[in-house]
Amino acid sequence: MPIYVKDAALAVGGAVGIASLIYVLREALVRAKTDFDKWKTELDKELGIDRIKLNKSLAFGIQTRSCDVHVAGAVKCKDLECSYGPLSFMLDIIDQAKKSVDICIYIITAQVFADAIIDAKNRGLRVRIIGDSDMSFSxxxxxxxxxxxxxxxxxxxxxxxxxxxxxxxxxxxxMNGSLNFTMTGALGNWENVIVSSHPEIVQPFLVEFQTLWEEFDPNNPITETDVYRHNRRTKTHDI
Known part of the structure; x- marks a missing residue:
């Protein structure tokens, strides 16, 4: 084999080796960054550091106008001064979820909320729902x-x-407040919702949801006292 052919083969082999090495190093760096980000997220939570810095108070029912686009049935709106703005703000947060959506609610009838929750599930997110024992069957x-x-x-x-x-x-x-997930609540009542990413505010809700989720496990027995109290429950709820 001519020497120049050998040199060319060595050069090609060397280039392939370098490319493989670069790929391996790149993958290692990606994994290291992912691990670091997870570690930093957990550390921030432990230290009570608000990474996202999303802290917003939404008021429903004080707006006196709606943008023209809503005449045609559109819901999404970036203008919080529009009557659809606060509702859209909440829906956007659900739409931007990356891992999970947990809902604990008295009643949900608004299709826009249902669609956002279904879409989250279809994106592969963990979705869990806790509802009222009467209203969830309405x-x-x-x-x-x-x-x-x-x-x-x-x-x-x-x-x-x-x-x-x-x-x-x-x-x-x-996202927590007085709002039931109904269109009447979003567009026809005076309501409030606080949106926060501060760990000291979020953590109690995480604990409450998980506590209720485990307590409401269908494998936990329902006692005769539970049934008796349920049957005597007064149904005088404003929605």
Missing amino acids: AQSSINTFRQLEFPVRQRMSNYIMHHKFILVDDEIV
Whole structure:
């Protein structure tokens, strides 16, 4: 074999080796960065550091106008002075979720909320729903749809009303307030929702959701006292 052919073969082999080395190093750096980001996220949580810095108070019912686009049925809107703005703000946060959406709610009938939750599930996110034992079975409740789609849904017979109204996104953001997830609540009532990514605010909601989720496990027995109290529950709820 001529010497120049050998030299060319060595050069090609060397180039392939260098390319392989660069690829391996690049993959190692990507993994290292991912591990570092996870570690830093956990450290920030332990130290109570607000990484996302999303802290917003949403007021419903004080707006006196709607943007023209909503005449045609559009919901999304970046203008918080528009009557659709606060609703759109909440939907955007659900749409931007990357890992999980946990919902603890008295009632949900607004299709726009249901669609956002279904889309999150379709994107492969963990979605869990806790509802009120009476309202989750009402004819207009979106939770009926979630059950049909085999979403994990839990509720429990009790004299206590599940009156929570909060959403946890990626275990890092909480949206909590007076708003039931209904179009009447979003567009026809005076309501409020606080949105926060501050760990000291988010953490109690994470604990509360997980506590209820485990307590409402269908494998936990329902006692005769639970049924008795459930049957005597007064149904005088404003939606």
